[in-house]
Amino acid sequence: MQEIKITKTENSKLSELDFDNIPLGKIFTDHMFICDYENGEWQNPRIEPMHAIATHPATMALHYGQAIFEGMKATFNKDGMPLLFRPNKNAARINFSARRMGMPEFPEDLFIEGLKQVVSLDREWIPKKKGSAMYLRPFMYATEHFIGMRAATSYKFLIICSPAGPYFSERIKLYAEKKFIRAAHGGTGEAKAAGNYAAAILPTEKAKEKGYNQVLWLDAAEHKYIEEVGTMNIFFKINGKIVTPIRDGSILDGITRMSVIDLLRDKGFEVTERPITIDEIKEASENGTLEEAFGTGTAVGIAYIQEIGTEEGIIHVSNESPVAEAVNNTLNGIKIGEIEDTFGWMEAVE
Numbered sequence: 531m532q533e534i535k536i537t538k539t540e541n542s543k544l545s546e547l548d549f550d551n552i553p554l555g556k557i558f559t560d561h562m563f564i565c566d567y568e569n570g571e572w573q574n575p576r577i578e579p580m581h582a583i584a585t586h587p588a589t590m591a592l593h594y595g596q597a598i599f600e601g602m603k604a605t606f607n608k609d610g611m612p613l614l615f616r617p618n619k620n621a622a623r624i625n626f627s628a629r630r631m632g633m634p635e636f637p638e639d640l641f642i643e644g645l646k647q648v649v650s651l652d653r654e655w656i657p658k659k660k661g662s663a664m665y666l667r668p669f670m671y672a673t674e675h676f677i678g679m680r681a682a683t684s685y686k687f688l689i690i691c692s693p694a695g696p697y698f699s700e701r702i703k704l705y706a707e708k709k710f711i712r713a714a715h716g717g718t719g720e721a722k723a724a725g726n727y728a729a730a731i732l733p734t735e736k737a738k739e740k741g742y743n744q745v746l747w748l749d750a751a752e753h754k755y756i757e758e759v760g761t762m763n764i765f766f767k768i769n770g771k772i773v774t775p776i777r778d779g780s781i782l783d784g785i786t787r788m789s790v791i792d793l794l795r796d797k798g799f800e801v802t803e804r805p806i807t808i809d810e811i812k813e814a815s816e817n818g819t820l821e822e823a824f825g826t827g828t829a830v831g832i833a834y835i836q837e838i839g840t841e842e843g844i845i846h847v848s849n850e851s852p853v854a855e856a857v858n859n860t861l862n863g864i865k866i867g868e869i870e871d872t873f874g875w876m877e878a879v880e
């Protein structure tokens with residue numbers, strides 16, 4: 531693995547951070563990891579003081595959208611050791627995204643080492659309050675200056691970090707979207723590509739205007755099958771059994787999703803990944819068998835779903851989510867080292 535050159539800042543901004551009032555996504559730590567892809571190889575991995583990068587107007591990412599990203603969190607355990615949650619899964623997923631978007635894969639060992647070194651350097655920025663974390667954003671984009679439709683020949687891979695205050699899981703309302711779609715079979719829905727999120731912005735704004743928190747995406751062909759939520763995968767508990775939409779090529783392979791499936795099975799629940807229609811959920815709500823509905827994702831952990839709005843009316847979900855809450859508590863406990871990590875998910879940053 532290539533050595534990472536470190537240039538430390540001489541001008542830390544840490545003292546400007548009010549840990550009791552952290553605006554989400556707006557504050558960035560002192561350092562960033564950066565690596566360039568030129569002449570067919572990744573080179574010059576380095577950590578530098580956080581700085582802006584000049585953008586040539588013909589930078590290909592701006593025109594053709596070769597841009598992918600990851601989202602993960604660093605937490606402290608009770609002994610003050612920073613922990614990463616399943617970073618190898620993010621390393622693998624960014625390379626899945628890279629392949630789909632015609633971009634070069636990033637070496638997975640360098641991805642993890644870059645994460646560890648930047649988290650270690652900026653460890654003082656990790657908020658200590660329970661439920662807080664430092665959000666980590668690895669991303670890659672095409673940097674070549676060229677007007678023309680083909681894969682770029684140069685890219686940058688970066689990791690930036692942003693402290694995040696405590697998150698309290700609230701009950702959320704979703705709007706089942708039938709006009710707009712997020713992803714179609716053969717499209718880019720399974721990749722964490724920036725363009726997927728761009729396409730989701732207008733429908734999300736419209737859902738918010740109607741009083742909903744996020745969009746519930748349905749399949750592109752029939753608007754019948756449930757896929758996922760804005761930035762979360764989705765689970766239902768129907769008649770004692772847990773179901774979640776099957777990964778069929780158009781939903782994101784959520785790392786929280788795969789972990790929640792393991793935790794639920796470990797707790798003795800039957801979990802089935804299968805196609806789920808919105809009509810089935812409506813019927814279960816009406817006949818009293820829809821016991822819980824919840825979203826899973828890095829940003830929120832687990833979000834309890836209160837209702838789903840549709841063109842035909844509201845699907846009500848029970849106000850209590852005992853199973854989702856139990857899983858959330860276990861997951862959060864593992865992430866801060868309070869519950870034994872029997873799955874071997876946590877990776878310490880020495």
Ligand SMILES: Cc1ncc(COP(=O)(O)O)c(C=O)c1O
Pocket residue numbers: 601758759760761762763782783784785786787826827828829
């Ligand atoms: C579209 C979408 N689905 C699902 C998820 C949940 O994935 P993860 O649990 O890996 O954060 C995310 C968040 O990354 C997302 O953006």
